[in-house]
Amino acid sequence: xxxxxxxxxxxxxxxxxxxxxxxxxxxxxxxxxxxxxxxxxxxxxxxxxxxxxxxxxxxxxxxxxxxxxxxxxxxxxxxxxxxxxxxxxxxxxxxxxxxxxxxxxxxxxxxxxxxxxxxxxxxxxxxxxxxxxxxxxxxxxxxxxxxxxxxxxxxxxxxxxxxxxxxxxxxxxxxxxxxxxxxxxxxxxxxxxxxxxxxxxxxxxxxxxxxxxxxxxxxxxxxxxxxxxxxxxxxxxxxxxxxxxxxxxxxxxxxxxxxxxxxxxxxxxxxxxxxxxxxxxxxxxxxxxxxxxxxxxxxxxxxxxxxxxxxxxxxxxxxxxxxxxxxxxxxxxxxxxxxxxxxxxxxxxxxxxxxxxxxxxxxxxxxxxxxxxxxxxxxxxxx
Numbered sequence: 001x002x003x004x005x006x007x008x009x010x011x012x013x014x015x016x017x018x019x020x021x022x023x024x025x026x027x028x029x030x031x032x033x034x035x036x037x038x039x040x041x042x043x044x045x046x047x048x049x050x051x052x053x054x055x056x057x058x059x060x061x062x063x064x065x066x067x068x069x070x071x072x073x074x075x076x077x078x079x080x081x082x083x084x085x086x087x088x089x090x091x092x093x094x095x096x097x098x099x100x101x102x103x104x105x106x107x108x109x110x111x112x113x114x115x116x117x118x119x120x121x122x123x124x125x126x127x128x129x130x131x132x133x134x135x136x137x138x139x140x141x142x143x144x145x146x147x148x149x150x151x152x153x154x155x156x157x158x159x160x161x162x163x164x165x166x167x168x169x170x171x172x173x174x175x176x177x178x179x180x181x182x183x184x185x186x187x188x189x190x191x192x193x194x195x196x197x198x199x200x201x202x203x204x205x206x207x208x209x210x211x212x213x214x215x216x217x218x219x220x221x222x223x224x225x226x227x228x229x230x231x232x233x234x235x236x237x238x239x240x241x242x243x244x245x246x247x248x249x250x251x252x253x254x255x256x257x258x259x260x261x262x263x264x265x266x267x268x269x270x271x272x273x274x275x276x277x278x279x280x281x282x283x284x285x286x287x288x289x290x291x292x293x294x295x296x297x298x299x300x301x302x303x304x305x306x307x308x309x310x311x312x313x314x315x316x317x318x319x320x321x322x323x324x325x326x327x328x329x330x331x332x333x334x335x336x337x338x339x340x341x342x343x344x345x346x347x348x349x350x351x352x353x354x355x356x357x358x359x360x361x362x363x364x365x366x367x368x369x370x371x372x373x374x375x376x377x378x379x380x381x382x383x
Contacts, residue, residue, distance in 0.1 A: 009077045009132050009163075011048055011192075011291050013284060013317045016040050017222070018051035018060040020296035021305060025055070025171075026243045028228070028297035031305065033063060039296065039305060040067040042076035045313030050220070050293055052081035052137050052168075053122045054097060061125035069127060078128060079220075081168050082118040083137035099354060101142040101149065112152035119161050133192050134162035138170055141344075141357045144178045150186040166192025166217065172355065174341030176204040176378060177363040180211045184366060187215030194220040197289065199282045200260055200333035201226060204341060204378060209286055211370050218290040221283040225294035229257040230279040233302035241300075250339075263332045267325050276308070277315045278329075285319045285326045337381030346379045 019025040021036040031039075040049055040063070051064045068076060088105055089098040098105060100114045119134060136143055136153060143149055144167075153165045167182060169175040173196050183193070193212055197205035201223065212219050227246045228234040236255050240247055261275060268278040280292040294312065296305045321329075340347050344359045352358070364374045372378070 009074060011077050011079070011133065011218070011220075012046060013291060014046055014280060014312050014315050015048035015050050015077075015079070015220070015291050015293040016046055016309070016312075017293045017295060018049070018055055018064055022298060023056070023063075024060050025295075026241065026245050027295050028244065028299050028302075029241070031298050035305075037063055037067045039309055040064055042068070042071050044310070046309070047075060048077040048079065048291065048293075050079040050081075051126070052084075052135075053118060053125075054081075054084035054086055054137065057086040057097075058121070058125055061122060065125055065127040073128065077132045078126065079133040079135065080119075080122050080126065080131040080162075081135040081137035082115065082122055083139060083143065083168075085114065085118075087118070087121075095354070099138070099140045099143060101140055101146070102354070108146065108148045111146070111148050112155065115149075115152045115156060116161075119156055123161065130160060131162040133164050133166060135166050135168040135192065135194060137168050138355075139167065140354045141178070141352055143167075144175075144182045145185070147186075150189050154189045164191035166190050166194065166220075168194040168220075169343070170194070170196065170222075172342040173201070173339060174204065174345060174378075175343035176207050176341065177345075177359070177367045177372070177374060178343045179208045180370060180372075181363055181366040183208075183211045183215045183217060184369075187211075187217055190215075190217055192220060193217050194222055196223045197221040197283050197286070198224045198226045198230070198279050198333075199264065199329045200229065200257060201335055202330050202333055203336040203338070206286070206330075207367075207370070207372055207377065209288065213288040217288065219286075219288050220291045220293060221286075221289050222293050223295070224279045224283055224292045225276060225297070226257060226279065227253070228295075228297045228299060229254070229261060230276040230294070231297060231299075231303070231308055232261075232275045233299050239300055260332050264329050267321070267329065271320045273316075273320075274311055276311055280312070280315045281319060281321050282326060282329055285321050285323075336377075337379060340380040341378060346375045
């Protein structure tokens, strides 16, 4: 597992995501561009920035590029992601742009050409010659299983467009067996995986950690804030904007989250941590998690995102939680079976879709090799 990708450019234990600030993904209020640019500028305790070319169909890249301008290249770590084709594909409403592996766009013989073009355009907008990490963004079934895709990703690394490569499932929760099988097939080629993980959503992300560790693939944990609950300014009766993604969460999730938060708050107080820092520490206590990247959300009437950035930057690098505290928090936050997952799950037996496909025998076997009973451990029991 190589978390340090170059002198002075290792992936930090906390990072900034360009999806923050409500500008391209709808969480909280939309902040002005200059404010978001300042937020994403490396420095003041955070030197790692993560973006994806699909955010704003390249607009996020351009803004991140402005944030990086003038910062010495050895002073920041840049994580990028490609995989959604907004060059030739047509946007499908909230589902976004199709994956580049969509058969309507191209066949396998053109995968490598697309990945090279998309990565080069990504770099051009960002104003750099090389990414520290390049992630395959939200792959479909083909992206998880195709040797052509992963050989092309590895070639981009070998030719100097990126120092390391990895996979970024999502944005929804799930894809557990797909990630595990991908790690088994291509883990020797990849360096990183990004998973949803926080104390109130240990399931299903934790199920993939052993496979990642065995393949020496480091993990970036996202959604550590649990929809803003761990930022401690989301309360019952909270007002969300019309298209805020959190409106898709089940009714009562804030009230339930607050009860759980009060149950674990004494652990934060004991260690002098804020709730968000506690959540980040819980993530970092898991092998092989190396980096935590929450969403910085400007809530109506809430604390400014600049204060949240400073709070994230102050998160201790070394783990201060003991195993009993980690286990207690997991028990409080246990969410097993709380939702229908994406990817291959026992809850779906239809046609292959961009983010759902049948549970195949080989995926069941892959899970079993890591102690996962697919029918039991990945099924939705409620919610």
